[in-house]
Amino acid sequence: MTMNFQPDSIQTMIVEAVDAVAPQSGIVGIAPVSCGAFIYDGFDFDFCQSVPGCAPAVASGIKRVRPKALVFTYQNDIDLAAAGISEVIHAANRGENISVIYANSGNCGLSNTEESRIKICEMLSGLNKPVYITRVIASEKDNKAAVKAIQNAFKLQLENKGFSFVEILPISDDEESKEVKELLAELPAKVFVDKHGVEKA
Secondary structure, three states, rough: EEOOOOOEEEHHHHHHHHHHHOOOOOOEEEEEOOOOHHHOOOEEEEEEEEOOOOHHHHHHHHHOOOOOOEEEEEEEEEEHHOOOOOHHHHHHOOOOOEEEEOOOOOOOOOOOOOOOOOOHHHHHHHOOOOEEEEEEEOOOOOOOOHHHHHHHHHHHHOOOOOOOEEEEEEEEEEEEOOHHHHHHHHHHOOOEEEEEOOOOO
């Protein structure tokens, strides 16, 4: 896999996960608005641009016409939690066979107050159709859990298992800081749904 620009850390994790599962029938990523909008310029697989919040709907349509392809969205909190929460809920509720990668800065991107945080994993885990929902942390020192979670989501999709959702909390290396502790107390890193036991594999 090649990249032609300097990616952020989560984009690098996606590449590592793609390389690990090595899909044979094509890859299609859905680019969000805001900080990930130009992700498609950097990778040597297909990307489609979505209007704000609609990446899961676009991914659902692409997956239906290219059922053997690995189709995923890469969304931040502005795109997913603020603009597109209804789209991800409906895609999850339908059990669309796609993977959603959610880069959550912990504040919905609209304000810097704790009150603005929306607990997406908790919300989606109340639905019947999703097969894998997890929240992981990633820092510059350790992103192994995040790469593994993305890899799990991609594997389940390629096995036609259904909808997967990986929320990544990118945190500073100072995991003992007050801010990080408060964030993880409110948004705990854990597996919410794992219907096929991929975390134990």
